[in-house]
Amino acid sequence: MRRRMTKGHQVEEESSPSTEAMEPEPAPAPDAGSAEPQGGAVAEEDLAGETGHLQSEFDALNDRHLRLAAEFTNFRRRAEHEMTEAWGRAQADFLRRFLDVLDDLQRVSALDPSDEAVSLQTVVDGIDLVERKFTRALEEASVEGVDPSPGDPFDPATMEAVMLVVSSSPEDDDTVDQVFQKGYRFRSHLVRAARVSVRKNE
Template identity: 30%
Template sequence: MAKEEMDDKELKSQEEQIREEEKFAQEQTTEDFNEDQETAAKKEEETEEMEEELSEVEKLQLEVAEAKDKYIRLYSEFDNFRRRNAKERLELVKTASEDVIGDLLPVLDDFERAEKAFKEKADAEALMEGFSLIKNKFEKVLTNKGLTAMDSKPGIEFDSEIHEAITKIPVEDKKLSGKVVDVVEKGYFLNEKVIRYAKVVIGE
């Protein structure tokens, strides 16, 4: 009888141990399942983040490609503009004096006619009148183009901005010291810009 009771106790103990092992195994399985789910979720999140990063990189690459294309187009347009502008400027330089020369041709014609008349007759008064007319016509053409003669009459103050002193001479009148006493070559402005300095003699 005692032996049977011991067998029952051992059986119950074994059953309890089995149940505990089953319970432990079930808990382990649940934990493993939960861990697997967490791992899968993390992997999914990481995958989504990588896809987002790739998407951002692709977007940036597309923006860079568009910016590069715009830069190349702009550079090409600017290069074409620069070449066209250089060509136009070269042509402008070549033809800049065309209208001036055209206006001076009639004056040249007058000089040729005067030269022919001088050979045919030696009337000094008539020749003088003819050359005066030509000179006035020539001056009018230059004035219309913006040419103005400088005021460099003897007695005015020397101005280094418009005068070029070629020499100094002693003067009796001390008021002329440091002033213009003679003009060797007239100076000119073209639209208020000095194109030739007046060559003058200064008193000392």
């Protein structure tokens, strides 16, 4: 504060500007609870967007998985149905080959022995016809006979030895002596082994 003289010799005191008034007022502190930091809000938005994107991809993959599973189930059912149908047709075709044989057997069994026109030769011819038809039907079905002859080497893979016959000749050792029953093979599978007697040298 400074003094100055006026015309009436009065002294006025003149205040100098306060140093306190010259100091800037501090800015009010931001209210921490009024708003969240902008960076955190952006991060949450990015996370929400990424989560939604991943959920969409998961839903698409899950839908594709369900459709593929349904298609595979339908394919398996169709394959099983087609296999069953094919097996049924093969069996029907196999059995159809023997229907003519059955018809011939029924004709032979229907012959009247008291009929003078029916002779023993007629019956034999009928049975022979049935045998030829039956054999042909087996061949058409890929069934072939295993019919060894006496003197053939014994084959344990296709023959069953039901009897041993002592032989004095070394050359006859392990050879077929007699055939009691033919064997049969269906393609590469042995259906029944031929039953034979086998010579053994002692």
